[in-house]
Amino acid sequence: MKSISTFFYTIGQGFRNLTRNRWYTLASIATMTACLFLLGMFYSIVANFQNIVKTAEEGVSITVFFNEGTSEDEMTALASQLEKRTEVSKVDYVSAEDAWNSFKDEYLGEYADGFTENPLEDSSNLQIYMKDVSMQPQLVTYIESINIVREVRRSEVTASTLSGMNRFIALVSVCIIAVLLAVSIFLISNTVTIGIAVRKDEIEIAKYIGATDYFVRAPFVIEGVIIGLVGSMIPLALVFYLYTKVVAYVGVHYSLLENILVFLPVQNVFDNLVPLSVGIGVGIGFIGSFVTVHHHLKV
Structure with a gap:
């Protein structure tokens, strides 16, 4: 019974931390939103380029x-x-x-x-x-x-051209996504780390009065996970809105390009983008909080 009450207490503390440290929470969410929004937009563009090339390949x-x-x-x-x-x-x-x-x-x-x-x-x-x-x-x-x-x-020329385009798009997309991922991880983890580090006195006091490592760490980890979840859902909503608007706009105003610009259905894009964005946001929120709090537990 005690373990259940402790579990719900730590969850409650995690949510309270969000409101007690509003500026840190907003800064963390804003950083995640900006990074994951750029990642989501680039992923959508690359996925559609690959679809256009694949559609052309299917006609050969x-x-x-x-x-x-x-x-x-x-x-x-x-x-x-x-x-x-x-x-x-x-x-x-x-x-x-x-x-x-x-x-x-x-x-x-x-x-x-x-x-x-x-x-x-x-x-x-x-x-x-x-x-x-x-x-x-x-x-x-x-x-x-x-x-x-x-x-x-x-048609050897057509086949070699399409194959070359496929390899080029794959190489460029992997490089750019890797750079965006690295930048996102660096910025987000630093923001989470700084936000928790400024509360080291709070962590040390809890340790001095006999709190266990789990009792101290859990609220911060829950806070990091919530920030990661919110910070990943906002850019997903923005990318979803922009993607559907762009597809609709091109379909209405540039109908002559329909046979060339074959956009992927939004569901196809988000089948991969949702787990990628949520995984990055929640993963960095969890790991950043866990590692940072761990450093301050040794008192």
Whole structure:
């Protein structure tokens, strides 16, 4: 019973510390909000850049043509086989008739009536779409080794360009996020540390009158966790508001860019951003409080 009452007492003290030290609380929350807001905005931008590149990659296909006399069953069997490969996202079978109808509609129009036979009789093919275009060379090598395949058409320039962009964005984003994380951790932990250090007399008095380390430390740790939680939720709310407004604004005023600027749904962004921000805020609040109080417990 005593342990339960002590637990609730320490929680109450943690909340009281927030109001007793208003300026420290506000400074800590403001520092966390600023740092995590910048981190959240940059993460949203990077996530959308990566999505744009990925969307472009999904539109890049490899076209496989077959030797004369290859049956439709053999082609569809190969399509099923290729769909099982890890680098392949989708395989579409295009018959000679479908290829001719598509060609007519796109290039000939009414002039196609003069053709009595299909000039693309041997043009049945497979359109192969990939999960990652950087894997295109190994997939092409495999397909070219199959005896029923006559030709494999691919865009090496497009694939290499998209792969290069992917690597560049990944490298730049990792570097910048690492810098922002380091700055955030440094500023937030320093603010928490200073705020607790100025109350070392309070900690020492509690120790002199016989308080246990747990009894002294717990309210400060709870205070740090609460500050971390509040300081991470505010920037998440701000980023959420700005993100939805920007997406809506671009959709209304720049509708011509819809096929280029394919924004991620806000839920997709926040599925990763929420645990990242809360983890940083609460983690730094807890560790900063725990470590700082620990230094002042040795009296």
